[in-house]
Amino acid sequence: MNFIEINPGNWFYNLSVIGFLKALSHEKSKEKQEVKITDDGRVLIDRSIFDESQSHPGVPEALVRYVNYLSEGESLEDWFKKGKQDKRKKYESLYNQMGEFGYRLAMAFNKLFRSRTPYQNMVQEGENLEFVQFVKSLKQISEKDDGERCGICGKKWFVQTNISQDLKDRLFRFASVHSSELGPSIGEFPNSFWNMSTSFFVCPFCVYLIIHSHLAWIELNEPRGKKSIFINAPSFKVMWYLNKYARTIYGREKIKEVRQLLGISLVELALRFNIQLGKWTMMNIEAVVKSGNGISFFSLPYNTIELLLDRNIASSLYEIGSTNVLNWVLDGEFDRIMREGEITFRENLEKSDSKMLSYSQKLFHLYTLIMERTKGGILV
Numbered sequence: 001m002n003f004i005e006i007n008p009g010n011w012f013y014n015l016s017v018i019g020f021l022k023a024l025s026h027e028k029s030k031e032k033q034e035v036k037i038t039d040d041g042r043v044l045i046d047r048s049i050f051d052e053s054q055s056h057p058g059v060p061e062a063l064v065r066y067v068n069y070l071s072e073g074e075s076l077e078d079w080f081k082k083g084k085q086d087k088r089k090k091y092e093s094l095y096n097q098m099g100e101f102g103y104r105l106a107m108a109f110n111k112l113f114r115s116r117t118p119y120q121n122m123v124q125e126g127e128n129l130e131f132v133q134f135v136k137s138l139k140q141i142s143e144k145d146d147g148e149r150c151g152i153c154g155k156k157w158f159v160q161t162n163i164s165q166d167l168k169d170r171l172f173r174f175a176s177v178h179s180s181e182l183g184p185s186i187g188e189f190p191n192s193f194w195n196m197s198t199s200f201f202v203c204p205f206c207v208y209l210i211i212h213s214h215l216a217w218i219e220l221n222e223p224r225g226k227k228s229i230f231i232n233a234p235s236f237k238v239m240w241y242l243n244k245y246a247r248t249i250y251g252r253e254k255i256k257e258v259r260q261l262l263g264i265s266l267v268e269l270a271l272r273f274n275i276q277l278g279k280w281t282m283m284n285i286e287a288v289v290k291s292g293n294g295i296s297f298f299s300l301p302y303n304t305i306e307l308l309l310d311r312n313i314a315s316s317l318y319e320i321g322s323t324n325v326l327n328w329v330l331d332g333e334f335d336r337i338m339r340e341g342e343i344t345f346r347e348n349l350e351k352s353d354s355k356m357l358s359y360s361q362k363l364f365h366l367y368t369l370i371m372e373r374t375k376g377g378i379l380v
């Protein structure tokens with residue numbers, strides 16, 4: 001099997017996969033496509049992504065791209081100057097093996113594994129090369145019937161690797177090094193996939209995916225502190241696009257309300273893709289929200305999602321472009337759309353304000369579309 005096939009799972013796994021895809025897709029147009037997201041929502045990863053890179057022998061291609069992603073726009077000279085340590089000397093062995101790229105790798109690893117980083121102490125300074133070897137070994141990963149089941153993906157992935165027992169203990173036992181938010185409070189985690197135990201096995205493949213998980217959060221800067229969201233769904237295709245849209249919409253319009261952000265992302269999805277989602281998929285689209293209080297979940301009612309994903313309704317909402325109107329749809333207060341249309345129409349009839357009259361027509365049209373959809377017995 002040349003491809004490693006992955007299916008959507010729990011939200012933390014999905015978050016990690018989307019982060020991984022984000023880092024990989026960063027460098028555009030390699031001749032071959034190593035990763036495919038299928039229409040039915042799976043991801044196929046070509047094992048060759050773990051082959052040694054042509055530009056940096058000894059380092060797997062996937063890691064080269066991740067290092068490039070993490071160190072993009074950074075100057076090595078500036079990095080050397082920062083801090084008291086002589087980094088040239090400190091990372092000499094990496095330099096001897098990989099040339100300049102070795103320093104970039106150290107820089108990238110410092111952003112992942114050192115103090116106050118997302119995976120603090122997962123890999124220690126002296127273990128950088130060992131970790132590179134570990135990533136390279138992922139090409140040979142296979143499922144082993146009598147292996148231990150992974151608490152993240154539920155599979156029994158196994159790979160032969162020569163890393164030290166110390167490093168193995170840190171990589172393959174779930175703890176705070178994998179996720180500073182979830183690790184320490186794992187016993188309290190309500191979802192059954194966490195096994196309700198303080199520690200569980202994390203398979204080699206998930207280890208590599210997890211170190212990308214922080215990339216998938218969309219950070220919303222709020223006056224009352226930081227908040228991040230991730231849109232979770234039972235299809236990687238749906239997740240890939242919804243999160244992409246949510247990120248762009250937030251960047252463009254600074255919409256901070258999770259409900260609206262999710263709503264507009266669904267509208268964009270309907271407009272850009274003629275996508276037919278099953279009921280089960282729609283019912284399981286949710287926003288995972290990370291804030292100072294921990295993790296919470298937000299979802300829209302199935303009926304609302306169905307309306308937003310209706311291409312005609314989506315395009316009407318998009319044309320109207322009003323947050324108020326979107327809110328009424330999200331609240332199921334459809335009559336208000338009608339009323340707003342009537343008021344606008346009456347007020348602007350005498351003035352013959354054609355722009356506002358056309359706006360009122362758009363509202364009537366949206367109302368009609370929603371009624372047609374709901375009276376068809378779809379909404380109760």
Ligand SMILES: [Zn+2]
Binds near residue numbers: 150151202204205206
């Ligand atoms: Zn796993």
